[in-house]
Amino acid sequence: MERHFTEQEKELVRHLQDDLPLTPAPYAEIAAEVGMGEAEVLKKVRQWQEDGTIRRLGAMVRHQRLGYNANAMSAWDVPDARVEEVGEALADASEVSHCYERPRADGWKYNVFAMIHAGTDEECLQVAESLARQVGIDSFELLFSTREFKKISMSYFME
Numbered sequence: 001m002e003r004h005f006t007e008q009e010k011e012l013v014r015h016l017q018d019d020l021p022l023t024p025a026p027y028a029e030i031a032a033e034v035g036m037g038e039a040e041v042l043k044k045v046r047q048w049q050e051d052g053t054i055r056r057l058g059a060m061v062r063h064q065r066l067g068y069n070a071n072a073m074s075a076w077d078v079p080d081a082r083v084e085e086v087g088e089a090l091a092d093a094s095e096v097s098h099c100y101e102r103p104r105a106d107g108w109k110y111n112v113f114a115m116i117h118a119g120t121d122e123e124c125l126q127v128a129e130s131l132a133r134q135v136g137i138d139s140f141e142l143l144f145s146t147r148e149f150k151k152i153s154m155s156y157f158m159e
Contacts, residue, residue, distance in 0.1 A: 010157040072124040075110035077139035086135045090114040095127045
């Protein structure tokens with residue numbers, strides 16, 4: 001389905017894809033910038049989410065700026081019957097930014113993945129070991145980040 005955007009909607013998209021203003025009412029500020037009311041902006045965002053124009057709104061954390069200089073993707077071999085329980089426990093950890101399940105691959109037994117952030121690689125390992133004790137899973141691997149290649153979102157209507 002081809003969607004046609006008004007100039008005002010294009011301007012709204014440009015603002016939504018940028019960092020949200022760090023104010024108590026960020027959508028009100030965006031609304032003022034594009035000449036709409038806050039309720040109108042929120043209605044439009046909800047409409048776009050419902051019809052699939054916007055698939056997700058997310059926050060991008062710059063971990064290094066927060067003092068988290070070590071990052072490790074932890075890969076866990078979780079029994080299928082416990083995936084939801086273990087995944088929720090991992091995701092609840094304050095050191096974990098995101099957690100998800102993936103199908104096991106040939107030669108790779110892990111099916112649950114959680115990104116751990118800490119000050120050092122050793123602290124990442126300590127977090128993983130603590131989580132392993134908490135969830136009762138001792139089969140995991142840590143894959144440490146060595147370099148960040150990209151941390152930007154798509155940009156639309158930037159002509």
